Amino acid sequence: MNIVLWITASVLAAAFLAAGAMKLLQPKEKLAASGMGWTEDYNPGAVKAIGLLEILAAVGLILPALLGIVPVLVPTAALGLAIIMVGAIVTHARRKEMPAIVANVVLLVLAAAIVWGRFGPYTFVS
Template structure:
């Protein structure tokens, strides 16, 4: 179970890192031309960059606290925040873009919920 949680956290961190880099460093106009990013046409550049920074922080928060052994409770807290972020992403994709991307957000949400359940529950770092 611990290995599965580490794999899930790593995969989610990679997704968060990729999304964060794209949203933070790619110009909004160019980002809006990518499949799944049509919603950015309806958002300010600052909002998109803020989401990108939050995703970069999520990538760090899913891995680094546990690896360093410093406040490892931040891993499930970060995963909980990711669940909320994915709810917002699903709403944006259904409202503004191809809704098929909302299904991908459901998968990311499920992975994050698995991490929350596992790290707050049976495979807690404090147990």
């Protein structure tokens, strides 16, 4: 199960690193034009903040455990991503964007699995 949690964390980290970088580096208008219509409902600072949080969580999913420095940050980062996904689900539900909701639910379940596994039976502390 430890390997499954590492793989899941790696996949989530890659996904959120890419998504966060896109939100952080591209203007809101370009994001909206590329299919992220939800950005129209938020100011540019909020979109950048979401991107930064996603990048920080992606780093937090891997580096603390890899370096053996405060590995409790791994499930904490996963919990942060789960909270972000709940917000994303609410935002997409208000806009009636069902495909995005499905993707957010999948990401939420993956993040919740890391929270459960790393706070629970598969913690890094021996």
